Amino acid sequence: MKTHDERIAEMIFASVYPLYLAKIEKKGRTKAELDEVVTWLTGFTGMQIQNLMEQKATFKTVFAQASINPNASLITGLICGYRVEEIENPLTQQVRYLDKLVDELAKGRKMDKILRS
Numbered sequence: 001m002k003t004h005d006e007r008i009a010e011m012i013f014a015s016v017y018p019l020y021l022a023k024i025e026k027k028g029r030t031k032a033e034l035d036e037v038v039t040w041l042t043g044f045t046g047m048q049i050q051n052l053m054e055q056k057a058t059f060k061t062v063f064a065q066a067s068i069n070p071n072a073s074l075i076t077g078l079i080c081g082y083r084v085e086e087i088e089n090p091l092t093q094q095v096r097y098l099d100k101l102v103d104e105l106a107k108g109r110k111m112d113k114i115l116r117s
Helices: 004-010 013-026 031-042 046-054 059-065 070-074 090-106
Strands: none
Touching (some): 004 090, 013 031, 013 046, 013 059, 013 090, 046 059
């Protein structure tokens, strides 16, 4: 049986992205804001994000190619019942960082706060 970390690593980014988008759009946020958050965390441009989705890249591939923002460690709090800052597997932690940013976007947090500026 696959571990939680292995399941996350093998998830296809393109299958999760529309769920993120639906979650934030229900709360009046935009795709541009979602892409801004993804870009902030990973360093990818909008076109690179699109290419990763077209390639059906896994989270493992996405985060292996990403340049994680040095302020990502400032992302703290609970997501899916886990304290983000206490997750030991680096890939799982990075995916949960993204989940947390999307969550904050959906909750209407100001972009400068979300982007830890």
